[in-house]
Amino acid sequence: MDEADNKGAPSHDLAPAPDADSSIEYLSRAALIRRRFWRHRLARLGIAVLLPLYFLAIFADFVAPYRADTRLKGFKDAPPSVIRFGVEANIFQPYVYARKRSFHSKTFREIYTEVEEVKYPIHFFVRGEPYSVLGLFELDIHLFGVEDGTNITLFGTDIVGRDLFSRTTIAARVSLFIGLGGVAISFVLGCLIGGISGYFGGIIDEFIQRVIDLLIAIPTLPLWMALSAAIPIKWSVTQTYFAITIVLSVVGWTGLARVVRGKLLSLRDLDFVTAARLSGGSDLYVITRHLLPNFASHLIVSLTLAIPGMILGETALSFIGLGMQEPGVSWGVLLQDTMNFGALVHQPWKLIPGFFIIVTVLMFNFVGDGLRDAADPYSL
Amino acid sequence: MSAQPILKVQGLKKYFPVERGFLRRVVGQVKAVDDVSLEIGAGDTLGLVGESGSGKTTVGRCILRALDPTAGKIHFQINEQMTVDMARINRRDLRPLRRYANMIFQDPFYSLDPRWTVLDIVGEPLKLAKLASGRELEERVAHLMEIVGLESKHLRRYPHAFSGGQRQRIGVARALATNPRLIIADEPVSALDVSTQAQILNLLKDLQTEFGLAYLFIAHDLSVVEHISDRVAVMYVGKLVEVAPKERLFFFPKHPYTEALLSAVPRPEPDLEKKRIILPGEIANPADPPSGCAFHPRCQYAQDRCRAETPALREVGPGQWAACHFAEELELVGAPQ
Numbered sequence: 001m002d003e004a005d006n007k008g009a010p011s012h013d014l015a016p017a018p019d020a021d022s023s024i025e026y027l028s029r030a031a032l033i034r035r036r037f038w039r040h041r042l043a044r045l046g047i048a049v050l051l052p053l054y055f056l057a058i059f060a061d062f063v064a065p066y067r068a069d070t071r072l073k074g075f076k077d078a079p080p081s082v083i084r085f086g087v088e089a090n091i092f093q094p095y096v097y098a099r100k101r102s103f104h105s106k107t108f109r110e111i112y113t114e115v116e117e118v119k120y121p122i123h124f125f126v127r128g129e130p131y132s133v134l135g136l137f138e139l140d141i142h143l144f145g146v147e148d149g150t151n152i153t154l155f156g157t158d159i160v161g162r163d164l165f166s167r168t169t170i171a172a173r174v175s176l177f178i179g180l181g182g183v184a185i186s187f188v189l190g191c192l193i194g195g196i197s198g199y200f201g202g203i204i205d206e207f208i209q210r211v212i213d214l215l216i217a218i219p220t221l222p223l224w225m226a227l228s229a230a231i232p233i234k235w236s237v238t239q240t241y242f243a244i245t246i247v248l249s250v251v252g253w254t255g256l257a258r259v260v261r262g263k264l265l266s267l268r269d270l271d272f273v274t275a276a277r278l279s280g281g282s283d284l285y286v287i288t289r290h291l292l293p294n295f296a297s298h299l300i301v302s303l304t305l306a307i308p309g310m311i312l313g314e315t316a317l318s319f320i321g322l323g324m325q326e327p328g329v330s331w332g333v334l335l336q337d338t339m340n341f342g343a344l345v346h347q348p349w350k351l352i353p354g355f356f357i358i359v360t361v362l363m364f365n366f367v368g369d370g371l372r373d374a375a376d377p378y379s380l
Numbered sequence: 381m382s383a384q385p386i387l388k389v390q391g392l393k394k395y396f397p398v399e400r401g402f403l404r405r406v407v408g409q410v411k412a413v414d415d416v417s418l419e420i421g422a423g424d425t426l427g428l429v430g431e432s433g434s435g436k437t438t439v440g441r442c443i444l445r446a447l448d449p450t451a452g453k454i455h456f457q458i459n460e461q462m463t464v465d466m467a468r469i470n471r472r473d474l475r476p477l478r479r480y481a482n483m484i485f486q487d488p489f490y491s492l493d494p495r496w497t498v499l500d501i502v503g504e505p506l507k508l509a510k511l512a513s514g515r516e517l518e519e520r521v522a523h524l525m526e527i528v529g530l531e532s533k534h535l536r537r538y539p540h541a542f543s544g545g546q547r548q549r550i551g552v553a554r555a556l557a558t559n560p561r562l563i564i565a566d567e568p569v570s571a572l573d574v575s576t577q578a579q580i581l582n583l584l585k586d587l588q589t590e591f592g593l594a595y596l597f598i599a600h601d602l603s604v605v606e607h608i609s610d611r612v613a614v615m616y617v618g619k620l621v622e623v624a625p626k627e628r629l630f631f632f633p634k635h636p637y638t639e640a641l642l643s644a645v646p647r648p649e650p651d652l653e654k655k656r657i658i659l660p661g662e663i664a665n666p667a668d669p670p671s672g673c674a675f676h677p678r679c680q681y682a683q684d685r686c687r688a689e690t691p692a693l694r695e696v697g698p699g700q701w702a703a704c705h706f707a708e709e710l711e712l713v714g715a716p717q
């Protein structure tokens with residue numbers, strides 16, 4: 001122990017390249033987490049799929065050639081249109097053929113055949129049915145469409161002739177944003193209740209924890225069903241939508257409250273928090289400067305991983321008729337058409353909204369996993 | 381040893397309630413610290429030694445009021461004119477006085493906020509005490525970095541970019557930032573490897589001479605405190621069992637527990653006569669301490685009286701205090717001279 005005094009110990013045991021400003025030593029934890037996240041392939045895929053999906057949902061009225069409730073006359077249960085490509089006057093031009101309906105001689109099912117005489121070119125930025133933008137003004141420009149005389153149904157039509165592509169995009173708005181809305185409410189509830197629980201401790205904490213235990217013990221779906229059964233049928237689509245969002249978050253906050261409380265309790269006793277107190281930091285200072293920043297990453301991970309559950313919840317409720325109701329559309333509502341086995345066999349395109357649900361949920365899980373893996377090595 | 385104590389702890393107690401059940405009924409007390417009195421002179425080091433769970437950290441945290449003591453007085457001399465009772469002062473009034481004392485922690489990985497740069501970490505006490513800000517703060521932090529043997533150009537790095545020993549130096553710089561009179565070092569080297577331990581101990585020693593710091597130096601074995609302490613206090617299940625000047629405690633221990641701890645100190649020269657005393661059993665549970673002398677179930681000299689009667693801490697030699705009924709009679713083996 002009496003070796004030479006090592007006060008001026010050189011920092012030789014640091015990672016190499018310490019002097020460049022961009023080197024790892026100078027990166028904050030947030031920057032390191034971002035770096036690791038972007039190295040996560042599946043998470044990148046998730047972002048790459050989810051971003052366009054949300055854009056699609058936001059601009060659904062513009063992207064959809066028809067309104068959700070427009071019935072295409074004489075086009076019940078029509079299959080997806082076949083898009084063909086040709087070069088017309090040196091311009092690359094996609095087009096569809098008009099379709100003619102006939103009936104199967106024995107089953108009386110509709111049979112659609114293409115009339116390969118007239119090519120109907122697909123036009124972009126065309127005028128079509130008007131839609132309102134945020135209830136402020138009306139527009140009638142659509143991303144694509146065909147001239148009158150025929151129609152274009154990318155995902156086919158349903159039993160009353162409504163275009164499934166238009167319905168799927170418009171339904172995306174409900175289905176995708178209900179997850180965000182539900183998570184936002186859960187976030188507020190979870191932080192508040194979890195924070196109270198962790199901060200005050202004692203009997204309050206014990207009570208809140210037992211309530212959470214109880215809520216978690218009730219199977220989710222029946223609880224949701226019971227609550228949504230209480231939503232008045234007479235309510236408008238928007239009212240129902242908000243009611244369902246709240247129903248979903250009634251369960252969602254419990255997990256978050258647990259995360260917040262657990263983190264508060266574990267961080268509260270960490271030495272750097274004590275150090276801040278011993279240096280004269282007040283409670284508020286310690287919470288805002290040390291505690292919150294240190295569990296932000298956990299919160300983000302928990303939030304992301306909670307979204308797919310909410311989306312599935314809305315789908316399940318709507319599917320069994322307790323969630324969104326016609327004329328409202330959500331992916332769950334669209335899937336109601338697949339309840340009948342015959343429809344599945346003869347009109348498989350009606351499953352397309354289900355595919356959107358699966359992809360969305362999967363991608364959210366990829367992103368959540370990526371965030372968690374990125375934050376883990378830096379968590380306390 | 382300087383005459384005037386800057387810290388005088390009298391009858392310090394810290395009991396943690398043991399709660400059970402839904403309504404958090406208090407079913408017992410963990411007497412983590414039970415009637416501890418000690419003194420530290422200005423510029424002195426008191427080593428506080430004991431097994432895990434003996435209450436050392438709790439003593440340190442009570443002194444700096446990271447915990448509220450159950451009972452006792454903690455007179456801390458802020459300067460020549462002013463002495464405060466850390467046990468009684470209200471928390472708000474205490475905040476501006478925080479700059480006169482600080483703490484170094486055991487685990488350098490949990491004692492630095494991973495989201496803060498070194499500049500912010502070391503500068504935090506200065507900022508909170510409103511002693512410096514902006515450019516001046518940066519200069520003072522850079523200077524502190526050099527004092528503890530780190531390069532000042534690393535100011536904007538995050539803790540994860542430093543080794544354990546370097547992180548502990550950062551912790552030392554933070555404790556030193558406001559020029560305190562008293563530093564409580566809670567096992568500052570036990571999380572470090574042996575060669576780094578020596579460096580940090582030497583650094584602490586140098587800083588003490590340079591700045592006239594007083595240390596309460598907590599450790600769980602005697603070898604660590606040997607070089608840095610002026611006096612040593614030995615703790616067992618919440619109570620002090622022996623307090624003495626370092627040489628007396630090492631060479632003429634008066635408590636069987638001290639003797640056992642001393643026998644575990646590794647010595648460079650192999651000593652055939654010396655036998656390591658292996659204590660039977662575990663350290664007693666402070667929620668349910670043994671009757672009489674808490675050490676009796678493990679003491680090789682225990683007699684009937686020890687089970688019935690609690691020995692008081694009494695002066696058994698010059699400046700030497702021990703809590704054993706037979707302190708005078710027993711021929712205890714100290715460190716080889």
Ligand SMILES: Nc1ncnc2c1ncn2[C@@H]1O[C@H](COP(=O)(O)OP(=O)(O)OP(=O)(O)O)[C@@H](O)[C@H]1O
Binds near residue numbers: 434435439600666
């Ligand atoms: N917040 C608390 N609540 C309840 N009991 C506690 C609390 N803090 C400490 N204790 C108990 O008080 C006793 C003394 O703990 P303390 O941490 O002071 O011991 P220590 O000597 O520092 O041990 P170590 O060497 O492990 O750090 C232990 O039995 C511990 O379980």
Ligand code: SF4
Binds near residue numbers: 673707
């Ligand atoms: S009082 Fe008895 S049991 Fe306690 S240390 Fe002394 S001899 Fe051992």
Ligand SMILES: [Mg+2]
Binds near residue numbers: 438
């Ligand atoms: Mg301790």
